[in-house]
Amino acid sequence: MAARVRALETILTQKGLIDPAAIDAIVETYETKVGPRNGARVVAKAWSDPDFADWLKRDATAAIASLGFTGRQGEHMQAVFNGDGAHNLVVCTLCSCYPWSVLGLPPVWYKSPPYRSRAVIDPRAVLEEFGVSLPSDTKIRAWDSTAELRYLVVPERPEGTQGWSEEKLADLVTRDSMIGTGLALQPEAA
Amino acid sequence: MNGPQDLGGQMGFGPVAPEKNELLFHAEWEKRALGTTIAAGAMGAWNIDESRHARESLRPADYYSSTYYEIWIKALEVLLQRHGFVSAADLANGRAVDPAATPKRVLRAENVPTVLAKGSPCARPVETPARYKAGDRVRTRNINPTNHTRLPRYARGKQGVVEAVREGFVFPDSNAHGKGEAPQWVYTVVFDGSEIWGRDSDPTLSVSIDAWESYLEPA
Numbered sequence: 266m267a268a269r270v271r272a273l274e275t276i277l278t279q280k281g282l283i284d285p286a287a288i289d290a291i292v293e294t295y296e297t298k299v300g301p302r303n304g305a306r307v308v309a310k311a312w313s314d315p316d317f318a319d320w321l322k323r324d325a326t327a328a329i330a331s332l333g334f335t336g337r338q339g340e341h342m343q344a345v346f347n348g349d350g351a352h353n354l355v356v357c358t359l360c361s362c363y364p365w366s367v368l369g370l371p372p373v374w375y376k377s378p379p380y381r382s383r384a385v386i387d388p389r390a391v392l393e394e395f396g397v398s399l400p401s402d403t404k405i406r407a408w409d410s411t412a413e414l415r416y417l418v419v420p421e422r423p424e425g426t427q428g429w430s431e432e433k434l435a436d437l438v439t440r441d442s443m444i445g446t447g448l449a450l451q452p453e454a455a
Numbered sequence: 456m457n458g459p460q461d462l463g464g465q466m467g468f469g470p471v472a473p474e475k476n477e478l479l480f481h482a483e484w485e486k487r488a489l490g491t492t493i494a495a496g497a498m499g500a501w502n503i504d505e506s507r508h509a510r511e512s513l514r515p516a517d518y519y520s521s522t523y524y525e526i527w528i529k530a531l532e533v534l535l536q537r538h539g540f541v542s543a544a545d546l547a548n549g550r551a552v553d554p555a556a557t558p559k560r561v562l563r564a565e566n567v568p569t570v571l572a573k574g575s576p577c578a579r580p581v582e583t584p585a586r587y588k589a590g591d592r593v594r595t596r597n598i599n600p601t602n603h604t605r606l607p608r609y610a611r612g613k614q615g616v617v618e619a620v621r622e623g624f625v626f627p628d629s630n631a632h633g634k635g636e637a638p639q640w641v642y643t644v645v646f647d648g649s650e651i652w653g654r655d656s657d658p659t660l661s662v663s664i665d666a667w668e669s670y671l672e673p674a
Contacts, residue, residue, distance in 0.1 A: 266525055267484040272549035273532065274491050276541055279551035282498060286564035288490030294571055295489070296479060336572040337493075341622070358463035358607050360507055361523060366574075370489070372477055376523040378468040385609065385662050386464045386652055394471045404659045409463065411605045412641050412665035413577045413624055446473075 300369035303334045304417055305438035307367060308449075309431040311344070312422040322346065325417065329367060339366020339415055345408065346419045347445075352403050353418045354392070354445035356384035357410040364415035368440060375444065385409055395446045418442065420449040456601055459518035460511035463609040464652070488524040492531050497570060498558035500538040503577075504631035508603035509533045579638035581623035585668070587642055591617045592674040595644070595666065603631035606670045610662070614674045615646040618663065626667055639667045 277283040307329055311318040320328040325342035329335075342364060345353040357363065358381050363371035374380050383391050385407045392399060399405070408416045420442040426434060429452075437454075441447030462468075480486050496506065509530035511518070518526060535541035539556035562570060587593060597612035598604070605627050621641040629637040648660030 266528065267482065268549075270484040270487050270491065270528055272546065273528065273535075273541075274487055275549065276545045276551045277491065277495060277535075280540070280555040282540055282555060282558055282561060283491060283494040284561060284563050287494050287497075287562045287567050288487060290564045290567035291490040291493050291571070292480075292486040294567065299571075336574040337570075338574065340574040340576040341578065341624075358609075359460050359605060360510065370479060372473070373481070373523070374471050374473050377471075378462055378465070378519065379471045381462040382465040382468050383471070387657070388660065389657060391471055395473060402659065404661070405657070406645075407660065407662045409607065409610075409662060409664045411607060412621070412667070414621060414641075414643075414665050441473075 295365075295370050299334075299336075299365060301367070301438075301440035301443065302435070303332075303369075304364070304367035304440070304443045305435040306332055306431070307334070307344075307417065308419050308438045308443065309434035311419055312426075312434055313431050318346075318419075321419070329417075334366045336366050338362070339364050341414050342366070342417060343414050344417045344419050345406075347421045350400075350403055351406060352399055352445065353406050353408060353416075354384060354388050355408045355410060355416040355418060356381060358382070358385055359409075359411060362410035362413075362415065364417050366415075367417055368443060372440075392446065395441060397446065397448060418445040420447075423449050423451050425452045456508075456511065456603065457599060457608060458511040459513065459515035460507075461608050463607045485524045488528050492527045494562045495531060495535065495540075497560065497562035498540070499560055500540070500556075500558060501534050502625075502630055503575065504603060504625070504627040505633070506530060506534060507627070508631040509537075511603070577625040578622040579625055579636060581638050581640055585620050585640040585642075587617045587620065587640075587668070587671065587673075589617055589619055593617055593642075593644060593671040594674040595664075595670055596672060598670070600628065602628055604628045606666065607664065609651055610646065610664050610666075613646050613650050615644040615650065615663075617642045618645045619643040621665065624667065626669075628667075628669075639669055642666050642668070642671065644671065 325344040361376040437450040542553040623638040625636040645663040648656035
């Protein structure tokens with residue numbers, strides 16, 4: 266596959282259809298600028314600022330854009346909040362739809378058949394494979410991203426974090442907790 | 456289409472395997488595959504729906520034995536040939552031997568930040584008012600189109616509740632095939648697990664999809 270991709274890039278470059286420097290810039294963007302730290306900032310702000318949390322509930326696209334996170338695969342955002350005995354889990358059974366603007370590129374498992382096939386029929390077993398065991402009466406909602414809405418899970422804020430700064434709180438927010446395959450870290454784990 | 460991409464509820468793929476020390480890219484070629492796919496898409500010859508359809512049109516055995524970036528590259532070769540940018544001879548020789556169609560634009564490095572930060576919003580005005588409102592009971596249609604569709608098989612012919620009226624979005628079933636954007640209202644529809652999976656379903660489970668209006672009928 267390495268040779269096949271190199272050949273394709275060569276052909277397109279020779280024809281003047283792509284600019285290899287643009288490819289470098291795209292890769293650099295997702296390696297260094299756009300990743301789950303963005304989403305963690307959104308969640309930490311929602312935990313700290315009830316007005317922001319309310320805005321995030323009503324108009325996630327605008328609330329997230331106010332922190333500077335916009336663009337490709339984040340054009341239409343919806344935040345879903347864990348809590349009150351409810352847990353949210355995001356999947357794309359049909360391809361690999363994922364909120365790039367806040368989480369970056371999806372991990373391999375998110376794009377692979379085991380997760381895509383089972384997240385909607387047996388999410389509890391999937392969660393167990395991530396080491397997450399939910400109480401048996403927790404309501405689980407699987408969100409299949411079948412259209413262009415991209416979902417960001419807002420995990421529950423851990424106990425014992427009163428008075429923490431947004432920056433410190435953001436360190437508790439894992440990528441998986443914003444997909445729904447994890448929970449926020451406990452304070453002692455940060 | 457009832458293709459290999461439509462995975463919800465399928466069995467036999469084994470456990471999810473999260474990696475311990477996860478890498479963003481697992482080989483250098485994956486970086487070039489990502490960048491080449493985005494840069495080629497930026498030529499403006501096809502839309503995201505057509506590219507998704509190219510990926511799901513891989514033969515099932517090929518789709519299931521390919522990694523996601525491999526799926527992207529295989530579909531990209533199809534799209535580039537379909538739109539006259541690359542020929543079979545180019546691919547066979549590994550270099551440009553045939554002339555190419557003229558792209559609408561070429562993505563330059565200096566424009567990458569702007570293009571990625573802007574994205575491609577798919578919201579469009581819809582002339583007619585939304586047919587459904589939050590709380591309405593609806594049934595998804597039992598359709599099996601041979602064209603691209605975003606109504607997964609597991610959610611066809613099922614009764615659910617409209618939870619939210621979203622926006623008018625470009626209709627993939629049309630847009631993937633060069634038949635226009637034909638925007639429709641999109642709704643988040645939520646189903647009880649048992650409606651989809653039967654009485655053995657996890658009683659705490661509900662599943663939602665985002666459905667274009669023509670996927671739905673009143674229940």
